[in-house]
Amino acid sequence: MSLLQRWMRRWRRPPAIPDALWASVLAELPFVTAPGQPDPARLRGLCAHFLAEKEFHGAHGLAVTDAMALSIAVQACLPLPHMHLPDGRPPRQPCDLLDWYADFVGIVVQPGAVLARREVKDATGVVHQYTEALAGEAMDGGPLMLSWEDVATAGEGAAQGHNVVIHEFVHKMDMHDIALGEHPGGSPPLPRGFLGHASGADARAHWQRVIKAAFERFTEAVSLAERFGGEPPWLDEYAAHSPAEFFAVTCEAYFVNRERFGTEFPELLPLYDGLFRINA
Numbered sequence: 001m002s003l004l005q006r007w008m009r010r011w012r013r014p015p016a017i018p019d020a021l022w023a024s025v026l027a028e029l030p031f032v033t034a035p036g037q038p039d040p041a042r043l044r045g046l047c048a049h050f051l052a053e054k055e056f057h058g059a060h061g062l063a064v065t066d067a068m069a070l071s072i073a074v075q076a077c078l079p080l081p082h083m084h085l086p087d088g089r090p091p092r093q094p095c096d097l098l099d100w101y102a103d104f105v106g107i108v109v110q111p112g113a114v115l116a117r118r119e120v121k122d123a124t125g126v127v128h129q130y131t132e133a134l135a136g137e138a139m140d141g142g143p144l145m146l147s148w149e150d151v152a153t154a155g156e157g158a159a160q161g162h163n164v165v166i167h168e169f170v171h172k173m174d175m176h177d178i179a180l181g182e183h184p185g186g187s188p189p190l191p192r193g194f195l196g197h198a199s200g201a202d203a204r205a206h207w208q209r210v211i212k213a214a215f216e217r218f219t220e221a222v223s224l225a226e227r228f229g230g231e232p233p234w235l236d237e238y239a240a241h242s243p244a245e246f247f248a249v250t251c252e253a254y255f256v257n258r259e260r261f262g263t264e265f266p267e268l269l270p271l272y273d274g275l276f277r278i279n280a
């Protein structure tokens with residue numbers, strides 16, 4: 001984000017979110033106001049800026065109402081209020097935190113899941129084609145896609161630790177600092193002084209050591225359940241796909257069901273608190 005853009009954001013006063021709309025959207029998302037969640041006033045201020053900066057597009061004739069846009073904004077901004085900036089410094093103004101999502105403007109809202117054609121080349125060089133049903137998709141530097149059907153069930157999904165909006169927006173955070181054509185690796189930029197580390201290299205090494213161990217424990221539990229029919233671990237087994245998906249899926253749970261998350265992933269709780277709650 002250029003200095004001019006940041007300056008304009010600071011001086012622009014986005015339209016205030018009407019009280020009745022704010023209350024009705026929050027009533028559908030009880031996890032947002034659960035104990036320990038970010039300060040609602042800060043969240044509301046960020047949402048007003050978010051709505052002023054982002055453009056919503058309904059696909060296949062879907063009309064994106066104010067309530068739909070605000071619901072997406074609330075969930076997208078939920079990780080932000082107590083963070084540092086992507087460069088590791090504290091924000092000068094709360095709205096600077098939207099720098100995390102500054103690489104795109106468009107949010108495409110589909111009525112339901114989208115079938116995407118995929119191709120993978122296996123180790124022997126054979127190309128496999130398949131279709132995948134997507135509830136959302138985030139691309140580096142590109143627009144973000146969400147399925148409204150999946151966004152609309154966020155309130156019920158919280159018990160299972162599920163949230164598609166948070167999933168896609170933390171992918172965007174993970175995409176900072178990656179080179180063009182590279183894939184994110186479950187290793188977002190960390191705040192200065194992360195968990196008391198004096199150097200950025202030590203902080204990153206700590207992050208990667210803890211998340212790698214948790215990822216391996218999870219993937220082992222998934223394959224044990226598949227092979228021997230045991231109890232599958234809590235959370236979508238899609239998290240076993242890659243460290244980036246593990247980070248996104250576990251962040252969903254961290255924000256919508258902190259209590260169960262802390263029981264299931266005690267090693268990740270201080271790690272995510274160090275990233276998301278440094279200014280709390």
Ligand SMILES: [Zn+2]
Pocket residue numbers: 167171245248
């Ligand atoms: Zn994902």
